[in-house]
Amino acid sequence: MFSIPAVTWTLTAVLLLSGSYHFMAAARAHRLTDRVNNGLHALMTVLMAAMLWNLAPSTMLVQIAVLGAAALWFVIQAVARPEFKLLCAGSQGRLKCVYHSLTMAAAAVMVAMMGHVTTGSHGTAPMDGMSMSGMSMGHDHHAMAAAAQSTVAVTSSHSPGLAILLTVFFGTAAVIFMILLLRFRAAKTAHRHHGTPRRTFGADHGLEAIGAAVMALMFATMVA
Incomplete structure (x- = not known):
């Protein structure tokens, strides 16, 4: 994703460290919901790290489905009735769950956008390198290549605006x-x-700031 290897390695390290923190938090948590929530955050950071290196593109649909389900799970927590104490409680907790649902949804969007970029950069190359005999077959080949390129162009034409919006959103966050x-x-x-206030609050704010900054940087690379 980034042309500078040092930036890619740095972001990968940050994401994996953040994922490790959430994994350990999930292991230490006593409530089931805390385990699930931290586990989902750990999974999301791993998927984002994989996106930096364009790993496992064949599982794109599975990644989108998992992240979409995670976003829905946080929405359910945010709108749950107050008597469900295990879910988000209080206005601050509900707002936090809403933000986490948007984060999961944005990660799913990022996977989809990266999938389109991969398809656009690799999907037409094999077709261009094929040798075909016959003018009719060559004509069909060029028509298919043009159709594929136009499809990618139409898809990516809507991506910069969305990428800018998400960059601004997570930069502000x-x-x-x-x-x-x-x-x-x-x-x-x-x-x-x-x-002394609870230390976890400060750690949570720091992790959220780092995560939002990484999301903003990754979406910023999709603007152009």
Whole structure:
């Protein structure tokens, strides 16, 4: 995805470290929903890391289905009735689940967009290299190649606008989570003698900021 190997390796390391954190959080969690939620986040980070290297493109539909189901799962949690205490509770928890559902849906969109790019860059090449005898067969070949190229062009013509929108969205989200992290640290310092806030909140804000920044960078590469 990125032309600079150092950037690709750095983002891969960040994603895998984030995935490891969510995996360990899932293993330590006592509630089933926390295990599922952290497990889904760990899976999403692994899939995003795979996208950086264009790995397993043949499983694109499976990846989209899994990420779409994960997005639906977070939506269900966000709109669940208050008596279901195991799901998202309170306005802050529901807002967090809404954001996570958008993140999962955006990851599914990214997989689909990467799949179209892969198809566009590799799908017509074998056809161009084939040697065919007969003018009619050659005409059919060029017609099929032109149709494939036009299909990819139509698909990608709508991608830049969506990529820009998602880049701005996740870039804004990264800034918001960084502000929340700084506010958390300030509150922790100010109330050190009156009770320390839970550390997990700060870690969560930091992870969300990093994840949003990575999503923004990956979508930014799809703008052109």
